[in-house]
Amino acid sequence: MSTNLVSYFKTQLNQHSATASKNVANWGGTCYITPLIGAFVADAYLGRYLTILYFSVVYVIVSIVSSIFTLLLLTVMVESREEI
Amino acid sequence: MTLLTLSASVPGMKPTCDPQENCHATKGQSTICFVALYLIALGTGGIKPCVSSFGADQFDDADEAEKEHKSSFFNWFYLSINVGALVAASLLVWVQTTVSWGWGFGIPAVAMAIAVVSFFSGTKLYRNQKPGGSPLTRISQVIVASIRKYDVEVPDDKSGLYEIEEESESAIQGSRKLEHSNGLR
Numbered sequence: 001m002s003t004n005l006v007s008y009f010k011t012q013l014n015q016h017s018a019t020a021s022k023n024v025a026n027w028g029g030t031c032y033i034t035p036l037i038g039a040f041v042a043d044a045y046l047g048r049y050l051t052i053l054y055f056s057v058v059y060v061i062v063s064i065v066s067s068i069f070t071l072l073l074l075t076v077m078v079e080s081r082e083e084i
Numbered sequence: 085m086t087l088l089t090l091s092a093s094v095p096g097m098k099p100t101c102d103p104q105e106n107c108h109a110t111k112g113q114s115t116i117c118f119v120a121l122y123l124i125a126l127g128t129g130g131i132k133p134c135v136s137s138f139g140a141d142q143f144d145d146a147d148e149a150e151k152e153h154k155s156s157f158f159n160w161f162y163l164s165i166n167v168g169a170l171v172a173a174s175l176l177v178w179v180q181t182t183v184s185w186g187w188g189f190g191i192p193a194v195a196m197a198i199a200v201v202s203f204f205s206g207t208k209l210y211r212n213q214k215p216g217g218s219p220l221t222r223i224s225q226v227i228v229a230s231i232r233k234y235d236v237e238v239p240d241d242k243s244g245l246y247e248i249e250e251e252s253e254s255a256i257q258g259s260r261k262l263e264h265s266n267g268l269r
Contacts (some may be wrong), residue, residue, distance in 0.1 A: 004177045008185060013114050027121050034129020041130070044218040048138040049210060055130020056200050 002028050136161065141213050216256040 002024055009020035042051035139161060143154035172192070180188030239245060242264045248254070254261045 003173050004180050004188070008180070012185060013117065023118075027125060030122060030125040031128050034125050035133040036129075038130040039133035040219075042134050042137075043215060044220075045215050047212055047215040048134040048141065049207075049212045051130050052134045052138065053204070055127055 002031075138210075142211050214257050216259055222256070 005024045005027070006017075006020045009015040009023055010017060013020075015023065038051060038055065042048045046054065136158075139157055140154065143150040143157065145151055145154075176188055176191060179191065245264065250261075252261060253259070
């Protein structure tokens with residue numbers, strides 16, 4: 001994922017090289033820290049199976065809901081543009 | 085992943101580019117992209133530390149044949165991780181730069197969906213270990229106990245030491261008992 005992210009930020013989001021690599025580094029760092037949270041939750045409370053289940057289910061639900069939301073938002077935007 | 089794919093492929097969410105190939109992303113488009121990325125980071129956080137140890141849970145160390153299967157499992161596990169990294173760094177980067185960013189994020193999203201479905205299709209076959217309660221509680225118990233008992237004399241025989249009733253399982257649910265050691269006397 002992170003291999004080509006700098007060039008995505010640069011070419012698609014029009015970010016400066018420094019900003020782009022800062023953003024990728026921040027995100028990469030977060031990816032290294034969050035397993036600590038996940039590991040603690042798994043060991044202390046949920047067990048490994050339920051942790052994998054909840055994190056991926058929450059993840060999938062959030063991404064589907066927000067995709068639908070953004071799609072609806074897009075339709076609204078297109079419609080309001082047509083009205084004008 | 086789904087969100088990231090959408091943000092890279094749906095026209096209204098995709099940053100607009102002028103003929104000189106300068107792209108202008110709106111604040112909202114950037115925000116969607118970053119929210120998606122950090123959700124991925126959170127998801128990784130739940131999955132990454134658990135998969136390998138969950139894999140190890142599936143094999144019983146007391147059984148010789150299963151012990152062998154476990155090391156074979158980890159060989160295949162690391163092989164697939166590295167093959168995946170190779171494909172991601174070569175094929176996917178090629179797709180992203182020559183085909184489109186939508187496909188570049190879409191292929192891993194589809195792969196992830198397939199992986200999640202196949203993982204949960206095996207639910208009935210898995211062995212599950214019980215969580216052992218917060219380790220922070222036990223760490224503070226050890227610190228408090230060692231401070232309170234610092235002047236108690238250590239008995240020569242281990243039978244003089246405190247021990248719980250159960251034969252094999254420790255007071256921590258689902259964990260094995262540790263043998264007494266002479267190393268720290």
